[in-house]
Amino acid sequence: MSVATSAPATTVTPPIRRRRLRKPGSRVGYAFILPFFAVFGAFAVYPWLDTAWISLHDTRLSTYNHSNWVGLANYTDLFTNSFFWHAFANTLTIGIIATVPQLCMALGIAHLLNYKVRGRTFFRVAMLMPYATSLAAATVIFLELFDKNLGLVNWGLHLVHLPELDWQGSKWPAQIAVSAIVTWRWTGYNALIYLAGMQAIDYSLYEAAVVDGASRWAQFRHVTLPGLRPTILFTIVVSTIGAAQLFGEPLLYHNGKADGGTQGQYQTLGLLMYQQGWVNDRLGLASATAWTMFVIIVVAVLVNVGLTRRRDRKAAAPVKVGASA
């Protein structure tokens, strides 16, 4: 090993050559991280803490600098408010509809791309076009595709003799449509992440599986999936964090109104926070919602990590039998 990692900077043994190895002292590291943490502290960490402080006050835009201390009243307000629980339920259902099929499809697509495919760069770039399209543009486009009268989706349903749906007015179709926008934009991206993970799997495991007479499905099930487990966990965590703060899609899906549809059928927590703060001028309540969202995300991430770990432990034994020669 090199001197750098094994010896502290102050007790460097003099090298045999004439030149002395002048290792930087321990302080210089701070100089390198200072620019980042100065900006990060001022425009991220400080606002987060200030939001916590505001959430304990009855804050309005006009009385921002001298608002009344209300203790936890904003939080009790929030938790006894049906709008909050409604938005919480919607965030949960849209989150599930938008991520579970998405990640499953991404896994399938990654598997397809892992074959020896001609024009693979072309396929990969084309699949990422939705990711390059902004959420604002994508939502405006999908709003038109899902339009009750003018949209191509209802035309297609009509074509195959299925009932046409009110993709904006009724609850589940609207939630599915909002989820479709998220799914369209992110599936290709996640497929590439999975593909990278697949290409890192030791190929000898597949050879061993083939020797064992494993079918392609068995190889996928017993070699690919276990090898991808950390990657899958990573995408689940990232998707959960994204889904919990869903905001732009439901806002633009109701033409920029923050109520999440005529009956709030796709009102999410992120949108509710915006409505409380910028429409109803209740910045204290909105701050309480923001911090609650953070706690929800932390809990959701911990649950995901915990579930994956437990499944790992359960699955560990049979997988090893299946994969090893």
Place this chain on the structure above:
Amino acid sequence: MTAISVLRGVGKSSKAGRQMDATWVTYLLLGIVLIVSVFPLYYTIVMASHTNAEMAASTPPLLPNGSIFGNLKKALDLAPLNKGLFNSLIVSSCVTIGTVAFSTLAGFAFAKLSFRGAGMLLAFCVATMMVPMQMGVIPLYMLMSKWGMADHISAVILPTLVTAFGVFFMRQYISSAVPDELIDAGYMDGAGPFRVFISIVVPAVRPAMAVLGMLTFLMSWNDFFWPIIVLSSQNPTVQVSFQSLATGYAPQQSIVMAGTLYGTVPVLIVFALLGRQIVGGIMQGAVKG
């Protein structure tokens, strides 16, 4: 969380011999994926060139026509799309330069310098990726108003100038791509840490900086939440001008579609040109166990 390491050299180690041959089923399925990915974008061109009445016909049109240009002109009258594009270009360029510079500096420190609290600070950075963007906007808005920067694009640039993701990304790359021996050789030659950073580290990690730059530019270009809070429809980024276009009173959907297309095409062209690099970048940044 489990140990995450940057996957290196995905493109280089092409496993020509080890991949299974694609069958026609593979191509069929990939073709479907391709159509679903690209068709909505194509159909936007169609929607941008037909009136509501034409779209409601029993057989909707599948080809665009020349009326798209007239609709685009109307869209430009409704929303300041050109100003939005210009503002977005400035915002995304500044954010990209700032993020790449600050992240590389901090990433080098976390990867190759030892100082008290380094592990804790890095863990803190990673943990902050769980913070929802909703948690900062109210104080930020107040801060920007107090500084007289509300409705100015510097109010969008400043808070997004750094990302925790960037620091983590650069740290992972620098740890694995720059050997300690190379850095020690620099110290042996009498260079200080800043000289080592400029002359050894930066040239070695230029590919990662490019990848981070492309991803950051795209993220910043598509950012929506903070810009619509702090900017008005008179001085928008392109995303904010989409919002005013969609929520305004366009007499025909085709006008909204034409405007959306106009604001989206520049980034799609750049994306198509750099597509291979961006794909490689996303795959490099991917995690494995």
